[in-house]
Amino acid sequence: MNDQTPQSIDAALTEIRSILGPKGWLEDPDDTLKYRTDWRGAPTGDALGVARPVSTEETAAVVRVAAKADIAIVPQGGNTGLAIGSIPTEPRPTIVVSTDRLTAVRSLDPENYAMIAEAGCVIQNMQAVAADAGRLFPLSLSSEGSSTIGGTLSTNAGGNNTIKYGNTREQILGIEAVLPDGSVFDGLETLRKNNTGYDMKQMFIGAEGTLGIVTAAAFRLMPLPRVRETAMLAVPSPHEAQHLLASARELSGDTILAFEIMPRMALDLVLKHIEGITDPLSSSSSWYVLLEMATSSPLDDLRAKLEAIFEEAMEKGWVTDGVIAESEGQRRDLWRIREEQAEAGRRDGLPRMTGDVSVPVSKVATFIDQSQAVLSDYVPGMAFNCFGHMGDGNIHYTARRPESMSDEEWEIKKPGLSERMYDSTVSLGGSISAEHGIGAEKLPYLVKYGSPSKIALMQAVKKAIDPKGIMNPGKVVPNT
Known part of the structure; x- marks a missing residue:
């Protein structure tokens, strides 16, 4: 960055404006504010502008110009992150590159159970496209109405269905990404087996944009569930919930799609701050479990299985009360209690x-x-x-x-x-970040709790792929 001058930066920004056109470049502070501030509203970073390319080719062209001028790049998806990973934080000339205009579904192959889509596609929209083809897009997050697949992939988020389908990493078949020098890694394959050396796509999953900008990904799809059963169950404590989980997986034939736990305070928060939510049970409990089962086979009697699980749990004292959803509307009402937690917490203040x-x-x-x-x-x-x-x-x-x-x-x-x-x-053998990533917020804790050998390897990979350190600086990878 020693050869940076105001003139070289101005020249680079002029070239980027030319590449993107007026709709693809924002620089007025009022226009860029939402890209410089995350979902929680703080902190707010500084940026020279926001690039909004409409293709991989435009993205690559912008990166080449920025790299030549040593301008840092912060890749950004839906900006719903919770670890300060998608906004500028470093005191150096920086642009945000948003994928919010990369929204095409490039292909859908129902028989191969695969879909290729661009990074700016919203998860909820992906679910709808897959469902129209009779398939399930397995990712399900509380923020799925605004989270994009690029950002979700970059943090390896898991969400509600991980117990059944795994994290985002398990859904990825291939990746296309723009590297820090502006070249393009083309790995958009939809194969289940391909043992031809390093699995390079894995580098970008969970990397939070520090190794490049994911522009598209190939996802595996699953059979669309035809039958669902959902219940809210009152449990005395997490210990009983743990017993219930183990038993439910066995008795259900491992058809548990989601198993969420929450204390009474969680229910009280949404009752207080979110309109249209009511207490589903007549008596109060210290803890609750939201359990959902699903199957693609209409021959599978999930209601009988759920009732058997409920009965056994009541006999053993693991469950003290509960309700089973009798309609799709009741099911959505039960899920709202869980999904509105973040918003209710924010409103509580x-x-x-x-x-x-x-x-x-x-x-x-x-x-x-x-x-x-x-x-x-x-x-x-x-x-x-x-x-x-x-x-x-x-x-x-x-x-x-x-x-x-x-x-x-x-x-x-x-x-x-x-x-x-x-x-x-x-x-207890756990991780300091389950699905929200490291970003800038958890970087000091990664240094304290992380494996030194893993951190050293991450630093070596970062230096090899991004020698100038322009990709999302100050995030995920500790400085050497």
Whole structure:
């Protein structure tokens, strides 16, 4: 960057404007604000402008110009991330490259159970396109109405159906990406078996745009579920929920699609802040499980299986009450309780410490008990909302500031709370980031808790592919 001058940067921006045209380039601060601020509204980064290419060729041309001028690039999808990974954070000349105009579904092959789509496609739209062809696009996130496949791939998000289908990584058959020098990696294959050397697509999954800009991906599809059964069950504690999960997987013939756990506080938050949600059960419980089963075969009697699971759980004291959805509308109402957690928490406004962690499925209950005890000992009087994907061990962790504590004291205590949460996570063989990525926010914790050998290998790969360090600087990979 030593040879950067204002003139070279201005010349580069002029060339980028020419490549993209007036609809593809934004530089007025009011127009670029939403690209410089993430979903939570803070922090706000600085950028010379926002590039919005409409093709892989335009994306590559922009990257070549930026690379030549040593202008940093922040790739961005739906900008729904929660780890400060998709906005500028470094004090250097930077542009955001948004994929929000790369929205084409390039191909759909129902018999091969595969689809190729561009990075800016919204997950909910992908689900609809696949369903029209009689297939299931397996990814399902609470933010699926705005999350794009490029950003989801770049953080390797999992979502609600991971217990059945796996994370985003398991859905990817091929990738197309623009590399930091502006060349294009063409790996858009739809094969299930291809043992011809390194599986290069894996480098871009979970890399959060630090190795290039994903412009398109090939996804596997699944048979479309024809029968679903959904229930909200009251459980005394996460320990009983854990027993229920193991039993339900066996009794259902492993047709469990989702298994979500949430405390009473989660239900109270959405009842307070989200319109149209009602308590589905007549009596209150400390904890709840949202269980969904699905099958593509209409011959499979899921209702009988669910009732058998319910009956056994009641006999053994794992479940104290419950309701089974009798219509698609009731099913959606039950899911809204889970899916509106993030929005309800944001509207609640009380300062909080958050985390996205995972532990082995068998240790979720122990983790919740252990971590809450340790954190409460450090800051007494906090309220906890630890909810999420118990079926795959991923808990979204929230500890709310005691009302008696000042904002100033809370800010002093917050780092210690995060460290104690991560200490509990790592002590049980867990991960400090389950599906939200590392971004800039968790980079110090990656340095503290991460494997030194893994970090060294990541740094070597980053240096080899992005020697100038222009791709999403300050994210995921610690500086050497």
